[in-house]
Amino acid sequence: MNIILIGPPGAGKGTQAKRLVSARGMVQLSTGDMLRAARTSGTEMGQRVAEVMERGELVTDEIVIGLIEERLDSLEGTGAIFDGFPRTLPQAAALDRLMAKTGRSLDAVIEMQVDDEVLVERITGRYTCGDCGEVWHDRTRPTAQPGICDACGSTNLQRRADDTEDALRRRLMEYYKQTAPLLGYYFAHDKLHRVNGLADMDTVSDVIASTLAQV
Numbered sequence: 001m002n003i004i005l006i007g008p009p010g011a012g013k014g015t016q017a018k019r020l021v022s023a024r025g026m027v028q029l030s031t032g033d034m035l036r037a038a039r040t041s042g043t044e045m046g047q048r049v050a051e052v053m054e055r056g057e058l059v060t061d062e063i064v065i066g067l068i069e070e071r072l073d074s075l076e077g078t079g080a081i082f083d084g085f086p087r088t089l090p091q092a093a094a095l096d097r098l099m100a101k102t103g104r105s106l107d108a109v110i111e112m113q114v115d116d117e118v119l120v121e122r123i124t125g126r127y128t129c130g131d132c133g134e135v136w137h138d139r140t141r142p143t144a145q146p147g148i149c150d151a152c153g154s155t156n157l158q159r160r161a162d163d164t165e166d167a168l169r170r171r172l173m174e175y176y177k178q179t180a181p182l183l184g185y186y187f188a189h190d191k192l193h194r195v196n197g198l199a200d201m202d203t204v205s206d207v208i209a210s211t212l213a214q215v
């Protein structure tokens with residue numbers, strides 16, 4: 001099964017993708033995570049990407065499509081969870097083409113709906129383990145001991161450079177301008193399922209599981 005998780009910054013895409021990886025053996029393909037890895041590569045491209053991300057703007061279609069194409073060529077596991085990709089109509093068209101080329105099909109697009117006011121709190125309270133990628137939150141999901149990742153024991157907990165109120169405003173604007181039109185695209189292809197992302201994390205996981213059981 002191959003699915004897309006779509007939603008504004010802080011909707012819970014990464015959180016739910018990680019749960020689907022554990023529960024179903026699927027592979028998470030997060031273009032945000034891939035770009036953050038490229039950023040630390042020290043290349044000129046990495047530097048340019050870092051600046052764009054920090055401002056809360058979108059990286060070029062060409063770069064992210066290239067990243068996804070590379071990963072799809074060698075994909076193993078029981079299916080892909082596209083997390084944060086596609087984000088523009090050209091990216092959606094490229095995904096259709098790449099899926100067809102590799103003999104795969106898209107089963108469902110899950111839209112995670114969350115009110116804008118809640119996103120500010122989610123984003124400004126988030127921190128992530130730099131070693132295993134587990135996502136935490138100051139209030140809703142703190143680590144048991146401050147400064148230590150419950151999942152892997154690492155003390156390398158980090159906040160993202162684009163998790164400021166200013167950058168979030170720009171990220172939200174990009175979402176409404178460039179990504180929200182994809183909801184109509186996938187609705188027209190009869191793939192779109194809406195989930196209330198305001199519910200607690202376990203409830204969201206249950207609703208996604210029952211949605212996927214029906215496709």
Ligand code: AP5
Nearest residue numbers: 009010011012013014015031032059084122126136137201
């Ligand atoms: P990306 O990394 O994809 O960021 P995003 O889309 O802004 O989404 P986030 O990762 O911020 O949020 P999330 O939905 O994963 O939420 P999370 O689960 O962490 O992209 C970053 C940048 O990279 C972009 O701005 C762009 O520059 C570039 N980029 C990436 N992909 C691109 C593409 N395809 N094209 C062009 N550019 C691209 O949850 C957030 C917090 O809330 C956490 O602390 C979590 O613990 C908490 N939380 C989660 N669920 C719940 C819940 N149900 N209740 C309470 N708290 C919750």
Ligand code: MG
Nearest residue numbers: 013014015032
């Ligand atoms: Mg994420």
